[in-house]
Amino acid sequence: HIPGFDPKYDEAEAQRERAKNSLVRYTHYFERWASNQKSRQKAQGDLQKFESELAKLSDILGIPESQLKFIPEAWSQIVECRQVLQWTYAYGYYLDDKAKNDFFVYLQGEAESGLERLHKCAEKDIHAILPKAGETEPLPSLQDFNEFRVKLAGLTSVTRNYFENLVQALEAGLEDVRVTGGQSTSKKKARTASKRKPSAKGKSGRNKKARITIS
Numbered sequence: 001h002i003p004g005f006d007p008k009y010d011e012a013e014a015q016r017e018r019a020k021n022s023l024v025r026y027t028h029y030f031e032r033w034a035s036n037q038k039s040r041q042k043a044q045g046d047l048q049k050f051e052s053e054l055a056k057l058s059d060i061l062g063i064p065e066s067q068l069k070f071i072p073e074a075w076s077q078i079v080e081c082r083q084v085l086q087w088t089y090a091y092g093y094y095l096d097d098k099a100k101n102d103f104f105v106y107l108q109g110e111a112e113s114g115l116e117r118l119h120k121c122a123e124k125d126i127h128a129i130l131p132k133a134g135e136t137e138p139l140p141s142l143q144d145f146n147e148f149r150v151k152l153a154g155l156t157s158v159t160r161n162y163f164e165n166l167v168q169a170l171e172a173g174l175e176d177v178r179v180t181g182g183q184s185t186s187k188k189k190a191r192t193a194s195k196r197k198p199s200a201k202g203k204s205g206r207n208k209k210a211r212i213t214i215s
Contacts, residue, residue: 025093026093029089029090029092029093030089032089033086033087033089033090036082036083036085036086036089037082037086039082039119040079040082040083040086043075043078043079043082043119044079046075046122046123047072047075047076047078047079050071050072050075051072054068054069054071054072057130060131060139061129061139061140061145062139063145067149070149070152070153070156071122071126071152073153073156074118074121074122074152074153074155074156075122077118077156077159077160078115078118078119078122080163081111081115081118081159081160081163082115084111084163084166084167085108085111085112085115085163088104088108088111088166088170091104091170092104092105092108097174100174103169103174104169104170104174107162107165107166107169108166110162110165110166111159111162111163111165111166114155114158114159114162114163115159115162115163117155117159118152118155118156118158118159121151121152121155122152125148125151125152126148126152128140128144128148129144129145129148
């Protein structure tokens, strides 16, 4: 027996530390889950607002409704991606395979970063082409409008691709993960695919409809 050493006390202390770490981990995942749920609900409201006011916006800007559909399309993508991201935090909480978790966190991070850029553009950058409340002038120049359309449509397409990669990997159970030289081959594939992602300057008319599904 070592003087001053109490194995029962040390074990109890270790249990308390594990419980604390478990609570911290749970809190992190739950807060991210709840945050994305809240963001999704707000985005759903913004989507409905733009869908209902598209004709009015068309009159104010003097631009056909058909050329403004990229705005509700972006919001629809945001709503869909927020829902996917929300549930990836529930998935990640129960994922205990380190190699798979590393790959999952990488894909989730790429998708989340893309979504945040898209959400910011749709929520804040759009004010550059919208008249202030109660005003109808000054209106944006055609160049400003086209630049915003290209930017928002491009971010919509890029974000869709990120989330399709994430969902496809989850549907496959992250089974293609192979660790080589400290890096998973799946992560290398994901990085290669991300290099081929469409430019943020792509035309909205060429965007494919999202194939993201939630079971």
